[in-house]
Amino acid sequence: MTGFPSTARSSPNGRADQVQIRQAVDPERAAQLFRQVVLPHLGDGLALARWLAGNASDAEDIMQDACLRALRAIDGYRGGNARAWLLVIVRNTAFNWLARQRSSTLVMVGDLADVDDAASEASATDTTLRSTPESELIRRADQQAVAEAIAALSLPMREVVVLRDINDFSYKEIADMLDLPIGTVMSRLSRGRQQLAALLVRAEP
C-alpha cells in the first residue's frame, strides 16, 4: 500500500508558484490546476471515501461531490501537499454526507474522552489468555471481517486509522490535515488499531 505518487510532496513550492496560483481566476488556469492537483489522487480519495462511508457504492458520489468542492476552492490551494489538500476536502465531504444520510444512526464525535474510555474498556476485557496468539487470529480474518471492524470504529478513530493504513499518510501529515496535536493522532491510531484487533479476534469462530 506504499508507493503513492510522491510528486505532491516533492514539488517545490516557491513564492512564484503561489503568486501564480492566487491569480487563478480564469477558468482555463483553474481547469489546468484542477487536473494537476486533483486527478492524480482520485484513487486515494475514493479509498478514503469508501472506508469512511462504509460502503463502496457511495464512494464515487462522495468523491464527485468533493471534486466539485475542490474545483470551486482551487484558488485556495497554496501549493504543497496536493494529496493532503484534496483528501481533507474528501474527508469533510464524507462527514457531511454521513451526517445527512444517517443522521439517526451517526455517532457524533462529541466528547472524545468518552471514546477514549470506551477504548480502554475494550482493551481491558479483550486482552485475555488464549491458546492461539491474537496476531494469528487477526491474520486469519477475511476482508469482510476487516471491513465490518472498520465500520464499527467511531469516526475519530476510523479516520485516523484509514488515513494512516489505507492512505499511508505520516503521523505529522495526519496531524496537519485534521488540525490535531500529533499526540492525539498517535493515541487515536493506537486505540483504533487495538479496537480493530479486538473485533477481529472476536469475529474468529
Add this chain to the structure above:
Amino acid sequence: MTPISQDDRIALNALIDGQLSPSEAAALEARIAAEAALAAARNEIAATRTALRNLPRPAVSPRFLEAIDALAEPAKPAVVPQPPRRNAWFEGWQNIAAAVVITAFLASGATYWLSAPRPATLEELIADGHHRSLLAATPVDVQSSDRHTVKPWLDARLGISPPAPDLAPTGYPLVGGRVEVLGGQAVPALVYRHNEHTISLVARPSAAAATAPRAFASGGYNMLEWIANGFAFTVVSDLEPSELAAFVDNYRAAAS
C-alpha cells in the same frame, strides 16, 4: 499476559510505523526482547496493520475519471454531442432563439451538466425539463388555454410551433407553452393538465417518417414518443401510462 500501558502501546505503533528515532527504536526493541507482553502486542499491532493494508483499493474507472475531468471544463456543455441538424431553416430559428438559449441554459442547464457523470439522453433531458418546470413557480412561459395565444408566442420566439389544440372537452385542458432547451437546442413545449397532473409535450422538428407512439419511462416519469407532421413529439408526465396514452390519442386526433 499482563496488559501493557497505553504509552507503551502508542510507542509500539510508532515503532511499527517507522516514526521513532533510531535511539528510541533501539531502546524499545530491547524491551520487546525482554517482555513477552510487549512482543505479543507488537505482533498484534503488526497483524492489524497488515490486514488493513491488504484491503483492496477502489479502482478509478475510465468513466469516473472522464466525469471528474469534465468538471473542470467550463465549455463542456457546448461540446456535448447534439442531435444532427435537420435542415437549413432550423439553423435560422436557432439563431433567432440564441438569447433564449443562453438565458435558459445559464438558468437551468449549467448546474445540471456540472453534476452529470455522462451526457444525458434526450429522453432524460426532456424528463428533467418537465421536472424543473414543476419546481418552478409556473410550468409555462405563456399561460393560456387559447391556442391562438400559445402558437403565436412560440412562433415569435422559435419560428416554429406544434399544433396546440385545447383538449378541455376530453379532460385535458391546455395550460400554455414554454421553451425547452435540449442539448443546446431551444424547442417548443406545450403544457396540458389532467386533474392535478401536469403533462409536458415537447415537439422537436423532425423530417423522419411518421411513427406510432412508443411508451417508456425515464427519471420516474412516464413518457411516450412518436413522429408526425414534421415533429418528433415526446410527452412526459406522472400520469398513469394508460391515461397518458389516452391523452396522446386525443392530441393526435385533434392535431391531424
